Amino acid sequence: MRSDITRAKHHGSGGGELSLEAQRRRAAFLFLAPMILALFFVAAWPLLRTIYFSFTNTSLTNLYGGEWIGFDNYLQRRELSSGRVVWRGTLVDPAWWNAVWNTVWFSVVSVLFETVLGLMVALVLNAEFKGRGLVRAAILIPWAIPTIVSAKMWAWMLNDQFGILNDMLIKLGFIERGIAWTASIDTAMTAVLIVDIWKTTPFMALLCLAGLQMIPRDIYEAARIDGVHPFKVFWKITLPLVRPALMVAVIFRMLDALRVFDLIYVLTPNSKATKTMSVISRENLIDFDKFAYGSAQSTLLFAIIAIFVSLYIWLGKVDLSGEANR
Amino acid sequence: MKRSIADWIKWTAFYAFVVVIVVISIFPFYYAILTSLKSGTAIFRINYFPVDFSFQNYATVMTGRNFVRSVINSVLVAGTTVLLALFLAVTASYALSRVRFRGRALLLVTILGVSMFPQIAVLAGLFELVRFLGIYNTPWAMVLSYTIFTLPFTVWVLTTFMRDLPIEIEEAAIIDGATPWVIITKVFMPLLWPALVTTGLLAFIGAWNEFLFALTFTISETQRTVPVAIALLSGASEQEIPWGPIMAASVIVTVPLVALVLIFQRKIVAGLTAGGVKG
Numbered sequence: 127m128r129s130d131i132t133r134a135k136h137h138g139s140g141g142g143e144l145s146l147e148a149q150r151r152r153a154a155f156l157f158l159a160p161m162i163l164a165l166f167f168v169a170a171w172p173l174l175r176t177i178y179f180s181f182t183n184t185s186l187t188n189l190y191g192g193e194w195i196g197f198d199n200y201l202q203r204r205e206l207s208s209g210r211v212v213w214r215g216t217l218v219d220p221a222w223w224n225a226v227w228n229t230v231w232f233s234v235v236s237v238l239f240e241t242v243l244g245l246m247v248a249l250v251l252n253a254e255f256k257g258r259g260l261v262r263a264a265i266l267i268p269w270a271i272p273t274i275v276s277a278k279m280w281a282w283m284l285n286d287q288f289g290i291l292n293d294m295l296i297k298l299g300f301i302e303r304g305i306a307w308t309a310s311i312d313t314a315m316t317a318v319l320i321v322d323i324w325k326t327t328p329f330m331a332l333l334c335l336a337g338l339q340m341i342p343r344d345i346y347e348a349a350r351i352d353g354v355h356p357f358k359v360f361w362k363i364t365l366p367l368v369r370p371a372l373m374v375a376v377i378f379r380m381l382d383a384l385r386v387f388d389l390i391y392v393l394t395p396n397s398k399a400t401k402t403m404s405v406i407s408r409e410n411l412i413d414f415d416k417f418a419y420g421s422a423q424s425t426l427l428f429a430i431i432a433i434f435v436s437l438y439i440w441l442g443k444v445d446l447s448g449e450a451n452r
Numbered sequence: 453m454k455r456s457i458a459d460w461i462k463w464t465a466f467y468a469f470v471v472v473i474v475v476i477s478i479f480p481f482y483y484a485i486l487t488s489l490k491s492g493t494a495i496f497r498i499n500y501f502p503v504d505f506s507f508q509n510y511a512t513v514m515t516g517r518n519f520v521r522s523v524i525n526s527v528l529v530a531g532t533t534v535l536l537a538l539f540l541a542v543t544a545s546y547a548l549s550r551v552r553f554r555g556r557a558l559l560l561v562t563i564l565g566v567s568m569f570p571q572i573a574v575l576a577g578l579f580e581l582v583r584f585l586g587i588y589n590t591p592w593a594m595v596l597s598y599t600i601f602t603l604p605f606t607v608w609v610l611t612t613f614m615r616d617l618p619i620e621i622e623e624a625a626i627i628d629g630a631t632p633w634v635i636i637t638k639v640f641m642p643l644l645w646p647a648l649v650t651t652g653l654l655a656f657i658g659a660w661n662e663f664l665f666a667l668t669f670t671i672s673e674t675q676r677t678v679p680v681a682i683a684l685l686s687g688a689s690e691q692e693i694p695w696g697p698i699m700a701a702s703v704i705v706t707v708p709l710v711a712l713v714l715i716f717q718r719k720i721v722a723g724l725t726a727g728g729v730k731g
Contacts, residue, residue, distance in 0.1 A: 435565070
């Protein structure tokens with residue numbers, strides 16, 4: 127890399143045609159090339175291949191033996207000899223729509239709770255009190271614990287016979303007998319939500335806190351002198367001013383929630399009540415040897431997320447690149 | 453100054469809320485440590501405070517089949533991934549933060565978009581690539597695939613850090629005839645060390661915790677990383693889940709992370725806010 131740059135410089139000083147700005151621009155492209163190349167190979171190319179596979183009948187054991195079958199993995203119309211028409215493919219697969227529903231429900235509920243709780247924790251951390259540093263350190267712990275580890279810790283705490291959570295609830299008189307949190311179809315989603323909210327609220331709180339700290343203190347001072355009620359201060363001052371930071375935090379969390387895999391795979395394996403789009407796609411790709419079918423499902427997930435992001439940026443006018451205020 | 457009753461109630465409510473936050477945050481980790489120190493059937497008695505101090509579960513894990521090997525795998529994979537990402541990111545971030553060129557904003561948003569990718573969307577294509585390169589079931593499969601989230605993240609955070617460096621330093625260097633490469637290595641690098649440590653640490657945590665790729669691209673127990681090893685840790689029989697050793701293994705891999713995070717608290721919070729990433 128060094129030689130290229132020095133050559134550019136020699137060329138510039140020798141011919142005198144290259145201005146400083148042009149020379150810098152040339153160096154910039156050389157600097158960017160390795161990164162762009164790396165991202166092309168690990169992101170763009172695999173994505174294109176996944177989309178391609180979704181239009182073939184490729185199998186896991188024979189990656190190069192697939193044939194182009196068009197949209198059959200998505201939707202396929204088949205006329206039986208009896209004249210009856212049968213539809214097949216992901217788009218009419220109830221298991222897929224169940225996964226879509228689970229993913230959307232999980233994302234909306236978890237992000238909603240995390241935003242509200244995160245904002246509450248951030249407001250606490252924004253106040254000045256003794257032991258604030260300690261509280262901030264404490265809330266970093268759930269964030270620092272690996273997802274798989276937190277899934278296992280909670281699986282043990284939520285255990286139906288020996289779990290401490292059931293023990294607490296029984297002692298407090300809320301329930302009579304232990305609940306099989308992760309195994310029961312009625313509570314599996316609740317269990318997943320509890321763990322996710324526990325693990326991710328700190329992240330939301332830190333992002334909200336950063337937003338809160340940008341608000342000048344004298345605004346609050348002025349409101350206090352004017353005798354404005356604290357709730358009104360929150361709704362009319364804090365919330366509008368923290369909104370941009372909150373919008374960015376919500377979109378990051380939402381994107382993360384929509385692709386959730388590890389927590390659900392470990393906490394509630396094979397539960398119909400929690401299986402998300404990522405889980406069902408991987409199941410088909412790897413475990414069930416329906417490689418092309420799984421590719422179609424992961425392509426759909428990608429499309430859904432891409433549409434969601436475009437809508438959000440367009441409607442919310444979120445400036446993600448941070449270029450506007452430069 | 454005398455406190456009114458209303459003030460006192462407010463103060464109590466506030467601190468009660470603070471205590472609730474701290475207890476909820478810490479309790480699961482505390483309980484995992486407590487469980488990991490129990491031996492034999494003591495594990496099936498529920499205690500809120502430690503009663504046993506047995507290191508039997510830790511011995512089981514450390515002498516067990518492949519756990520130490522998994523830890524080594526994880527350190528190697530995460531370390532290599534982070535060094536690679538930092539190396540590629542430093543020069544790229546200089547270009548993105550300091551040089552004006554057409555399409556810069558678009559490129560930045562694209563990079564951010566890649567970090568927000570649903571990883572499952574590239575799984576099939578990456579599986580093919582990994583097979584094609586002949587690195588299936590080796591640590592290199594993870595190093596390659598983890599680049600998809602460590603590289604965009606490091607580029608993004610370092611770009612925001614570099615934007616804030618004063619322009620005067622760079623101008624002085626340019627007047628002295630320094631090339632962009634010299635500016636990066638001699639002028640910016642010394643200023644960037646704190647940012648590099650933070651970014652590297654956050655990327656390391658991300659790589660250390662990754663599960664989907666590690667699960668898919670390894671088959672033999674000796675090649676597993678820690679999250680996969682813990683997720684698939686099984687007992688003598690199918691029905692019997694070895695909770696003691698699982699908790700011990702969890703504590704072993706979490707303690708260094710928690711320690712690092714607490715030591716670098718301030719820097720991590722700054723890095724997180726700049727990068728907006730979840731571990």
